[in-house]
Amino acid sequence: MSQSFDEITAQLKHRHRRTARLKWLSMGALALAATFLVVFISDMLVKGLPAFQQAQIQVEVTYSEQSQQMPPAAVNEDVRRLVSRGFLRTLPMRMRDNPDLVGTTRMEWVLADSAVDQYLKGHHTRLKDDQMVVVDDLLAKGQVALKFNTRFFTAGDSKMPELAGIASAAVGTVMTLIVTMLVCFPIGVMTAVYLEEFATDNWLTQIIEININNLAAVPSILFGLLGLAIYINFFGVPRSTPLVGGLTLALMTLPVIIIATRTALRSVPDTIRQAAFGVGCSRWQVVRDHVLPLSFPGILTGSIIGLAQAMGETAPLIIIGMVAFIPDVSASFGDAATVMPAQIFTWAGEPDRAFTEKTAGGILVLLAVLISLNATAVWMRKKFERRW
Template sequence: MTDLTQAQVRERIEKGLASRHRKEKLFRGLGIGSIAFGILAVVILFTDIISKGSGAFVQTAIQLEVHYDQQVLGIDKVDDESLTWANFTGVIRQSLRDRFPSVAGRSDKRELYTLISSGAPFTLRDRLAENPDLLGKSERVWLSADDDVDTFVKSLKDSKEGFRGRTSDQKAGWIEQLLESGELKKRFNTTFFTNGDSREPEQAGIRAALMGSLFTLLVTLALSFPIGVAAAIYLEEYAPKNRWTDLIEVNINNLAAVPSIVFGLLGLAIFINFFELPRSAPLVGGLVLTLMTLPTIIISSRAALKAVPPSIRQAAMGMGASRMQVVFHHVLPLAMPGMLTGAIIGMAQALGETAPLLMIGMVAFIVDVPTGVTDPATVLPVQIFLWADSPERAFMERTSAAIMVLLSVLIVMNTSAVLLRKKLERRW
């Protein structure tokens, strides 16, 4: 009877162990599957963005023999006033007619003129301003093609059939002639990094949005980091533990979960309507993002202060240090790596925000590059939002390319936070 009972117990134990092992394998498989699914989703996302946005880093250009004819330009000398009123568009059109002399008829000529971007006259103006001796002479110049031409050229395959869009058969024939003669090429698109926004895709760039993001983040960092660190030091090192401090801690944790658009409404009501600060300025954007990132920085700073062993404080006090000396000479230097990590993560969160900045008017169409925190500006996420809503096909490339730039900056910031923490942190 006893041997039979032991056998039954052993059998039950073995069944129980087998069941536990099956559940552990199932749980492990679910974990691996979740990680694989997440990696697959990220790979698909990045592949889609890169495939759509990589074309924005190259731009189609057409080479023309340009003659700076004084009669066509309507000027007899090179100075600021003359260049302002000079007819560079007429010079480009004359060059196109010389390149395609067989084109006749008003409608055909109008279509021929659409090969070149509407921003090409500004390129000629800058060249003539840099080299006044070119007046009355000729030179071969590479000029940006129109966005429809750029889209068509980028979609061409071996069959010479690409996305036509608004490109007629006649226009496609001109493009093919330029390709065969080597007068049409795809070059690195410096305009994308040097220009501000534009209604024309081939002239649109992200420089104004990048500078706006930079000024906004500088204001945010200058305000949120010292205020957040000071609040964390007070709550962790000086504040008495009572219901008021508990209430403050609960509110800080709740503020970290408040939707960002609420902070935008708060900034609109206080900073713009009450204090009458300039709308669509990095100063106001930085103030709004400061309110949004403060809870994150306070929470991470308090966690960094808590991670410092109590023995550090006790040893410093035992040596006769005051409370302030303990905090600023011993605790704060040890907690600073964690605080900096939290600040960088908060800045990365602020860089990717759109909703609160839309509420304070940073959705405006900004062409000029801002030079200060009070100049009208937009930011990179808002620029992406504006381009994504544009009907032109070429803006789809710009949207994906701007997303690539934004993700690259965010990856650099988050990687810097991890490396900084590993380099500066101390283990006890």
């Protein structure tokens, strides 16, 4: 039965209204997501940027035999309670390393206690009224200031927030990711090459493909349990080390690299393979000399994204004990270490208000690294991508 012109017009108007409604709903969802992102980033900036500044006090430090035995005596009584205990504890070591300091008195900028730091930043503080008066007086004289917090990037963890830094966690992260890539990159690429270029389509390869796709969707904490059971309990790999952390993250990253590599291999046109076969190349020569070079940008991009995903993981590393208190930088892959996500998790559980900005500052550093890795992957894909 044919429709009249008015009925067709009404249907078109209804269809256009539905299309417009879907368009506005999509734009609204995008705007809502962008709003949440802006709120999240803004909140992290407000809370995290103060972590890159640390209060310091200019005091008169006396290096004497008495201060070597009892460090608090080295600082004037009025400001002794405002100076970080960590600085006072380092005085004997400084005099042992530099004997020329003994018997001298110097004006130095030293770390202030976290309570002074929070007071200068306008946060809740543990300072008493008389201490606030002293701080205000020193501030008026220019003997108290917020300066760039170099310790945040050069020091390890500490129970005193003014001394805590991310250096040990950053080094532990790098060492863990080195192990991860050394294990999962060659295995993942070779597995993908075999499945895509050499394996026949049978029930065994189909089972392998299904399991690889399923492993990519497994919760990360299960990989931590697997690493605990296999590497630590069965093989006896030392707990809380970059070695076991890297091996555990390799299990999680392996499916991502395999899937990304297979996608990159499939993007190479079959005409390339046929042309290579036509001039007498073997299958291995075709893969080695033609397919792999052309697909390598895609393989590298997928590997970087997998590396960035592994870098942000916390749950599997908690299971294998990489949340230890690590004040010093690890010297080898077999030493106890922690990683940046685990360090942030540890700081988030500290009751001291000063650790809140340390947590947000660590998140900012981690976000900067992750965004850089993903931007590098996008740049490499755009630069080396070939369109057929």
